[in-house]
Amino acid sequence: MATDTKDRILDAAEQLFADLGFSTTSLRDITSEAGVNLASVNYHFGSKEALLTAVLARRIAPINELRLQRLDEVERAAGSMGPAMEDILRAFIAPPFEMKAACGDGDRKFVRLLGRVHVETNEEFRTAFIDQFMTVFSRFIEASQRVLPDIEPNEITARFWFIVGAMAHTMMWAQTAGLTDTARDPNEAIESLVQFGAAGLSAPMLQPVPVRSGNTGTGR
Amino acid sequence: MATDTKDRILDAAEQLFADLGFSTTSLRDITSEAGVNLASVNYHFGSKEALLTAVLARRIAPINELRLQRLDEVERAAGSMGPAMEDILRAFIAPPFEMKAACGDGDRKFVRLLGRVHVETNEEFRTAFIDQFMTVFSRFIEASQRVLPDIEPNEITARFWFIVGAMAHTMMWAQTAGLTDTARDPNEAIESLVQFGAAGLSAPMLQPVPVRSGNTGTGR
DNA sequence: GTCTATATGCGGATAGAC
DNA sequence: GTCTATCCGCATATAGAC
Numbered sequence: 001m002a003t004d005t006k007d008r009i010l011d012a013a014e015q016l017f018a019d020l021g022f023s024t025t026s027l028r029d030i031t032s033e034a035g036v037n038l039a040s041v042n043y044h045f046g047s048k049e050a051l052l053t054a055v056l057a058r059r060i061a062p063i064n065e066l067r068l069q070r071l072d073e074v075e076r077a078a079g080s081m082g083p084a085m086e087d088i089l090r091a092f093i094a095p096p097f098e099m100k101a102a103c104g105d106g107d108r109k110f111v112r113l114l115g116r117v118h119v120e121t122n123e124e125f126r127t128a129f130i131d132q133f134m135t136v137f138s139r140f141i142e143a144s145q146r147v148l149p150d151i152e153p154n155e156i157t158a159r160f161w162f163i164v165g166a167m168a169h170t171m172m173w174a175q176t177a178g179l180t181d182t183a184r185d186p187n188e189a190i191e192s193l194v195q196f197g198a199a200g201l202s203a204p205m206l207q208p209v210p211v212r213s214g215n216t217g218t219g220r
Numbered sequence: 221m222a223t224d225t226k227d228r229i230l231d232a233a234e235q236l237f238a239d240l241g242f243s244t245t246s247l248r249d250i251t252s253e254a255g256v257n258l259a260s261v262n263y264h265f266g267s268k269e270a271l272l273t274a275v276l277a278r279r280i281a282p283i284n285e286l287r288l289q290r291l292d293e294v295e296r297a298a299g300s301m302g303p304a305m306e307d308i309l310r311a312f313i314a315p316p317f318e319m320k321a322a323c324g325d326g327d328r329k330f331v332r333l334l335g336r337v338h339v340e341t342n343e344e345f346r347t348a349f350i351d352q353f354m355t356v357f358s359r360f361i362e363a364s365q366r367v368l369p370d371i372e373p374n375e376i377t378a379r380f381w382f383i384v385g386a387m388a389h390t391m392m393w394a395q396t397a398g399l400t401d402t403a404r405d406p407n408e409a410i411e412s413l414v415q416f417g418a419a420g421l422s423a424p425m426l427q428p429v430p431v432r433s434g435n436t437g438t439g440r
Numbered sequence: 441g442t443c444t445a446t447a448t449g450c451g452g453a454t455a456g457a458c
Numbered sequence: 459g460t461c462t463a464t465c466c467g468c469a470t471a472t473a474g475a476c
Contacts, residue, residue, distance in 0.1 A: 005459080021340075023243045026451065037461055042453060044459090119339045119392055120241075158412050161393075162386035169385020172339055192378050196420040203419030206411070225441080246469065257443055262471060264441095443476075450469075458461075 006044050008034040014055050018113035022052055022120070056117065056129055059099065059110050064136045066095040071143060085198040088143050092136075093167055093193050097186045115171030118164065137164075144201060151205060163197040226264050228254040234275050238333035242272055242340070276337065276349055279319060279330050284356045286315040291363060305418040308363050312356075313387055313413050317406045335391030338384065357384075364421060371425060383417040 012034035016025040027048055031038045045051040070091035074083045096114050117129050137160070144156050151159075170189060232254035236245040247268055251258045265271040290311035294303045316334050337349050357380070364376050371379075390409060 021243070023241070027453090028451085037459095038452095039454080039462085040460070048452065116339075119336075119389065155412065158409075159416050162390065162413065162416050165386040165389020166382035167385070168389060169339065170382065173381075189378075191426070192375065193382065195423045195426060196379050196382050199423035200416040200420035203415045206415060247471090248469085257441095258470095259444085259472080260442070268470070441476105443474105445473085445475100447472075448470090451467085452465105453467105454465080455463090456461100457463100458459105 005034075005036050005040055008036055009041055009044060009051070010055055010058060013051055014059075014113060015109045017052065017055060018109045018111075018116065021116065055113070059114070060129065060132065063095045063099070063114075064132060066098075067092055067136055068139060070095070071139060075143065082147055083143070085144065085147050085201060086194050088140065088147065089163070089194045089197045089201075090190065092140050093163075093197070094190050096167075096171065097190050111171045111174065115168045115173075118168035119172070148202060151201070155205060156201065159201045159203075162200065163193070166197070167193060225254075225256050225260055228256055229261055229264060229271070230275055230278060233271055234279075234333060235329045237272065237275060238329045238331075238336065241336065275333070279334070280349065280352065283315045283319065283334075284352060286318075287312055287356055288359060290315070291359060295363065302367055303363070305364065305367050305421060306414050308360065308367065309383070309414045309417045309421075310410065312360050313383075313417070314410050316387075316391065317410050331391045331394065335388045335393075338388035339392070368422060371421070375425065376421065379421045379423075382420065383413070386417070387413060 009030060013025075013030045016029055016033060020029075027041050028038060030051075031041060041048070041051060045054055071088065074087045074091050077083070078087070096111060099110055120126075141153075141157055141160055144160060145151075145153055148156060170193065174184075174189070229250060232250045233245075236249050236253060240249070247261050248258060250271075251261060261268070261271060265274055291308065294307045294311050297303070298307070316331060319330055340346075361373075361377055361380055364380060365371075365373055368376060390413065394404075394409070
């Protein structure tokens with residue numbers, strides 16, 4: 001547990017935002033959980049929204065840096081023949097799941113907050129978060145396009161977006177009892193996502209088929 | 221536009237909950253949008269939470285019924301040789317996207333609310349929603365297991381959960397400019413998800429590999 | 441059924457003593 | 459830097475006239 005006030009607030013806010021969401025969590029919740037005075041939040045951070053930004057910034061920058069660094073490694077190691085789609089995906093997916101190991105004592109609660117952020121549409125979250133995410137996202141789209149030249153670029157973007165959704169959903173619900181295997185090894189979750197995503201991204205393009213019940217036009 | 225108070229409230233609440241989220245939207249927002257009196261919400265529904273339940277109930281039951289009905293059709297049409305995975309998935313994915321057509325004048329805003337509900341962890345949402353969803357979910361897992369006997373049951377569940385996440389994410393962001401192709405034909409989105417999901421679900425099982433940067437153990 | 445007026449509480453934020 | 463006390467607005471919900 002952190003010892004100084006600022007970190008105690010950050011830790012408590014991270015946990016509560018992850019569990020309850022941003023607007024549902026009050027500053028009083030946070031300060032009582034952290035064992036600090038109510039006024040200290042505004043003293044140290046200025047506002048509730050600024051606190052959220054600080055909570056996110058503490059974790060997100062390292063994650064995105066790690067993603068880009070791993071992507072570089074993967075591409076360099078593969079040389080001219082190009083990397084495997086699985087390795088590109090692993091560079092994208094693994095870092096947030098590895099937060100705990102990567103950040104020392106980083107609370108794994110943050111993983112759920114990250115899942116939540118991927119899904120919140122509030123203006124506050126967007127400005128604090130989406131911009132830098134899109135930079136990383138674009139880099140991975142480019143890398144995927146080189147590996148999958150037969151898939152239309154728009155389709156790759158759509159499919160990669162599906163993977164982001166699957167990842168966010170997994171992080172959101174990973175610790176909810178009764179819905180998923182809570183005791184599951186994080187590495188297994190990563191590998192499942194990687195295999196699933198690589199197969200989905202590589203699926204051959206089809207001619208559009210009419211969408212109606214009972215349709216069997218896709219064949220198999 | 222609905223003419224009587226109760227429906228006007230439901231429509232406005234549906235739209236605002238979808239755009240802003242449940243806790244962020246006030247009853248004042250809803251009544252002023254609906255052009256009705258503030259007190260009428262409590263008169264007709266009893267509380268804000270009960271209003272949310274009513275908003276969800278109006279759409280969810282038909283969607284889940286349609287899903288199960290289509291799954292039955294697909295399995296019956298396929299006979300003893302079993303249906304294609306794509307057709308099972310389409311039975312699951314298409315109904316929420318088709319809300320507008322299926323419910324007459326149903327507001328397509330609900331699709332975003334549905335995406336949000338899949339992701340909200342609040343107690344209110346869960347009790348109102350998760351239970352009946354899990355029933356449908358289980359039915360589709362069973363059908364998938366019959367089609368994919370080589371994939372471990374736990375893995376099928378995990379992968380189908382990925383698809384739910386991809387679907388929810390897509391619905392959430394479908395109308396957000398700048399992130400996805402907003403003008404995209406819903407049928408195309410459905411087909412992309414179906415092809416992506418079928419390929420991902422069918423991916424062969426691999427031996428676990430150590431997860432580290434630069435890992436190329438997946439081969440290709 | 442619909443309105444006005446209001447009860448009651450919690451929210452974020454701040455002033456000012458220490 | 460930390461605390462107490464408080465401002466002030468907005469939230470849900472309800473009482474009671476019409």
